[in-house]
Amino acid sequence: MSHGAEYPLSVVAEMMGGHVLGQGDAKRLVRFLLTDSRRLLSPSHTLFFALKTPKNDGHRYVGELLKKGVRAFVVEAFPTRLARQYPDALFILVSDSLKALQQLAARHRQQFSGPVTAITGSNGKTVVKEWLFQALSVSSQVARNPKSFNSQVGVPLSVWMMTSQHDMGLFEAGISEPGEMQKLEAILKPGTGLFTNIGPAHDAGFSSRAQKIREKLRLFEGCSQLIYCLDHEEVHREIRSWQRQRPGLKLYAWGTHQDAFARIIRKEKLGDSTLVSLSCHGGMMLLSIPFVDDASVENALHVAVFMKVLGHEDSAIIRSVNALQPVAMRLEMKEGVGGSILINDSYNSDIHSLTIALDFLASQTRHKERTLILSDILQSGLPERQLYADVASLLTEKRIDRLVGIGPAISACADCFTLPASFFPDTESFIDRSDFSGFRDQAVLLKGARSFGFERISSRLQQKDHQTTLDIDLDALAHNLNVFRSMLAPGHKVMGMVKAFSYGMGSVEVARLLQYHRVDCLAVAYADEGKALRQGGVHIPIVVMNPELRSFDTLLDHGLEPEIYGFSLLDRFVAALERRAKQDEGSSGSVRLPYPIHVKLDTGMHRMGFMPGQVGELSDKLAGTRLVRAASVFSHLAASEDAAHDQFTHQQVDLFNRLCEELQSALDYPFLRHMANSAAISRFPDAHFDMVRLGIGLYGLSGDPAVHPLLRDVATFRSVVSQRKEVAEGGTVGYSRAARAAGVMELAIVPVGYADGLDRRLGNGRGSLLVGGRPAPIVGHISMDMCALDVTGMNVREGDEVIVFGGSRPVTVLAAGMGTIPYEVLTSISHRVKRVFYQY
Numbered sequence: 001m002s003h004g005a006e007y008p009l010s011v012v013a014e015m016m017g018g019h020v021l022g023q024g025d026a027k028r029l030v031r032f033l034l035t036d037s038r039r040l041l042s043p044s045h046t047l048f049f050a051l052k053t054p055k056n057d058g059h060r061y062v063g064e065l066l067k068k069g070v071r072a073f074v075v076e077a078f079p080t081r082l083a084r085q086y087p088d089a090l091f092i093l094v095s096d097s098l099k100a101l102q103q104l105a106a107r108h109r110q111q112f113s114g115p116v117t118a119i120t121g122s123n124g125k126t127v128v129k130e131w132l133f134q135a136l137s138v139s140s141q142v143a144r145n146p147k148s149f150n151s152q153v154g155v156p157l158s159v160w161m162m163t164s165q166h167d168m169g170l171f172e173a174g175i176s177e178p179g180e181m182q183k184l185e186a187i188l189k190p191g192t193g194l195f196t197n198i199g200p201a202h203d204a205g206f207s208s209r210a211q212k213i214r215e216k217l218r219l220f221e222g223c224s225q226l227i228y229c230l231d232h233e234e235v236h237r238e239i240r241s242w243q244r245q246r247p248g249l250k251l252y253a254w255g256t257h258q259d260a261f262a263r264i265i266r267k268e269k270l271g272d273s274t275l276v277s278l279s280c281h282g283g284m285m286l287l288s289i290p291f292v293d294d295a296s297v298e299n300a301l302h303v304a305v306f307m308k309v310l311g312h313e314d315s316a317i318i319r320s321v322n323a324l325q326p327v328a329m330r331l332e333m334k335e336g337v338g339g340s341i342l343i344n345d346s347y348n349s350d351i352h353s354l355t356i357a358l359d360f361l362a363s364q365t366r367h368k369e370r371t372l373i374l375s376d377i378l379q380s381g382l383p384e385r386q387l388y389a390d391v392a393s394l395l396t397e398k399r400i401d402r403l404v405g406i407g408p409a410i411s412a413c414a415d416c417f418t419l420p421a422s423f424f425p426d427t428e429s430f431i432d433r434s435d436f437s438g439f440r441d442q443a444v445l446l447k448g449a450r451s452f453g454f455e456r457i458s459s460r461l462q463q464k465d466h467q468t469t470l471d472i473d474l475d476a477l478a479h480n481l482n483v484f485r486s487m488l489a490p491g492h493k494v495m496g497m498v499k500a501f502s503y504g505m506g507s508v509e510v511a512r513l514l515q516y517h518r519v520d521c522l523a524v525a526y527a528d529e530g531k532a533l534r535q536g537g538v539h540i541p542i543v544v545m546n547p548e549l550r551s552f553d554t555l556l557d558h559g560l561e562p563e564i565y566g567f568s569l570l571d572r573f574v575a576a577l578e579r580r581a582k583q584d585e586g587s588s589g590s591v592r593l594p595y596p597i598h599v600k601l602d603t604g605m606h607r608m609g610f611m612p613g614q615v616g617e618l619s620d621k622l623a624g625t626r627l628v629r630a631a632s633v634f635s636h637l638a639a640s641e642d643a644a645h646d647q648f649t650h651q652q653v654d655l656f657n658r659l660c661e662e663l664q665s666a667l668d669y670p671f672l673r674h675m676a677n678s679a680a681i682s683r684f685p686d687a688h689f690d691m692v693r694l695g696i697g698l699y700g701l702s703g704d705p706a707v708h709p710l711l712r713d714v715a716t717f718r719s720v721v722s723q724r725k726e727v728a729e730g731g732t733v734g735y736s737r738a739a740r741a742a743g744v745m746e747l748a749i750v751p752v753g754y755a756d757g758l759d760r761r762l763g764n765g766r767g768s769l770l771v772g773g774r775p776a777p778i779v780g781h782i783s784m785d786m787c788a789l790d791v792t793g794m795n796v797r798e799g800d801e802v803i804v805f806g807g808s809r810p811v812t813v814l815a816a817g818m819g820t821i822p823y824e825v826l827t828s829i830s831h832r833v834k835r836v837f838y839q840y
Contacts, residue, residue, distance in 0.1 A: 024090025
């Protein structure tokens with residue numbers, strides 16, 4: 001959802017060269033552009049672009065949006081039936097919806113006379129953009145991409161947000177293959193460019209690193225000045241070659257080289273900051289950068305040089321750089337006080353990011369009452385009453401129960417809101433006058449501009465206990481889902497496996513994310529897991545793979561669908577349905593019959609399932625009852641990940657096919673067939689049938705060397721150093737004095753033990769954890785609640801982060817040290833380890 005500009009539909013159609021069809025009002029004002037039907041804000045002023053992608057088609061969602069009140073659409077095919085059903089709708093017919101979106105943004109950009117800066121590179125684009133915004137928004141109204149909206153869709157949506165209230169535009173742009181950047185340049189038409197650096201991201205889309213640089217440079221075709229770091233030799237070489245054909249382009253290179261426009265004379269790390277002496281135009285600036293990592297220092301220097309090129313005084317540059325704050329690149333969900341859930345997005349404040357955060361709140365929280373704590377929204381480019389009227393509509397649309405408004409502007413517009421609300425002039429007033437126990441058992445979203453210091457509210461609301469956490473990257477999980485979806489033919493369904501607490505990740509949160517991303521059904525091991533999902537707001541079909549006899553009432557009460565793997569289970573479930581049908585006679589809440597079941601066939605795994613010789617009798621039983629209906633028939637592959645057993649896998653697939661044909665010939669209704677697990681999705685396309693079951697692949701693991709590099713890690717298991725100490729030579733460590741110091745040993749005590757899921761087999765030097773990115777061996781036995789690491793010579797401090805697995809240390813490394821598989825590691829992580837869910 002993107003908002004900012006405002007045009008009549010007839011003008012919008014002319015701007016994109018579209019043909020207007022339908023009887024809708026062509027004078028209707030368009031203020032919001034929508035490409036994701038799940039992020040609808042204001043139906044009456046929304047224009048939906050039905051975009052086509054290799055795996056999806058926005059035209060599928062036109063009918064759904066019409067029901068919700070949207071009446072303006074950009075389409076590639078006129079929906080005749082829907083147009084007759086909704087005569088007040090208007091459709092703009094174009095040949096390519098994405099091109100139309102980009103053309104509309106380009107035409108809107110032409111109305112803006114202020115300076116526009118474009119940023120590209122492999123890394124740091126978003127941070128540099130956000131830091132420039134921090135520095136420049138003190139004195140100017142700055143339009144920018146929300147978060148990292150830098151794609152072929154994200155850039156035009158961002159440009160649409162520019163209004164006459166903005167003094168300048170600041171946009172990042174990213175590409176993944178040749179030919180894309182020209183389209184973004186045509187939209188942005190920047191006058192100033194900034195190239196951050198080059199790295200391996202998206203290398204696969206280009207023939208060489210040099211080609212990738214040249215393609216990115218196309219963003220600056222019309223620029224009069226370009227800023228970059230000449231210490232990146234490959235970037236410097238390509239930029240100088242590129243400039244020779246563009247003599248009007250002025251280069252402002254910075255770095256350690258003596259020819260640099262801004263030259264680094266000295267760089268020194270002091271505690272938590274870095275001092276940089278920067279020589280520029282014969283003058284010297286001493287910058288105190290509040291970061292010590294190399295990437296942040298480089299990003300901060302981009303900001304300093306950019307401000308120098310734009311003519312800012314040295315004193316202003318020094319103040320701005322010294323005041324840079326970390327960019328919160330992700331939205332986090334944690335346990336709060338009194339059983340509440342706290343979602344913290346207190347570093348961004350605009351209506352677009354508010355929409356995203358509210359969607360996250362709706363998709364991830366099961367609490368009945370949802371509270372938003374919102375500060376003034378700064379630099380929106382909209383009149384305040386219009387802005388907060390839009391916010392009020394959004395809160396109604398997203399079913400927010402309670403609002404806490406903090407700041408003079410939102411307080412002045414209190415009458416815009418109809419929901420229960422309270423208002424405070426500033427954060428201090430809210431903290432002083434609030435009883436935080438009033439947020440008990442609620443879902444609380446913190447959404448505030450940086451200047452309001454909402455971290456003080458977060459510290460009051462956040463539950464403070466165990467420092468060991470399992471961080472779950474929900475964006476990575478969605479990415480992995482799409483990787484596997486890209487391997488399927490159109491129309492194939494996906495069953496998401498969320499058994500065993502979603503492989504240790506968190507059942508309800510993962511299930512709701514998969515539901516949001518429109519998987520077709522979910523699977524759990526036991527009925528109690530399915531019940532918890534229903535109570536958590538999951539409404540799509542849920543299959544129970546191990547239905548126990550005593551769980552039949554739970555299945556029926558919560559609409560859970562059992563796996564049926566034997567005649568005894570089938571007979572008992574049918575009998576339970578007969579009893580329930582008699583009990584429910586005349587009741588409005590009766591179980592619907594025939595009840596869906598999922599029939600398992602044993603094609604060689606030899607665990608649960610009907611044997612091939614039993615399929616004839618099974619066919620007769622299913623055909624002879626109207627109490628149950630086979631919603632699907634499936635089987636389990638025994639070794640789909642192992643090439644040594646591929647012949648056996650093919651035999652299983654062939655046998656399953658024959659057995660399904662036998663069953664289908666006996667039944668007068670169709671059923672879904674599914675057999676492929678994560679490994680088979682990539683290795684055995686002939687096993688896809690009608691649906692696939694995606695499990696461990698969702699969580700970033702695959703034994704297929706062609707697939708694993710495409711996946712992203714979902715989980716990071718982390719802790720901290722709680723104490724550092726020295727042990728004298730000969731001293732012993734831990735229970736049973738299992739470890740003895742050969743010399744003076746520096747120890748780091750970490751509050752993670754076998755009760756958290758750190759297996760005791762990793763003790764006594766057999767395993768290690770990462771401290772400061774370096775492996776530190778585990779010393780002695782692992783205790784229930786803690787372990788000791790040998791950090792001799794590593795300059796470790798109390799409070800330093802410790803990684804058990806995640807990032808550069810995949811869970812497979814830990815599993816190998818234990819002599820087991822990653823499944824065991826993930827599912828062994830204790831529930832007392834707090835799950836922190838986040839989304840970028």
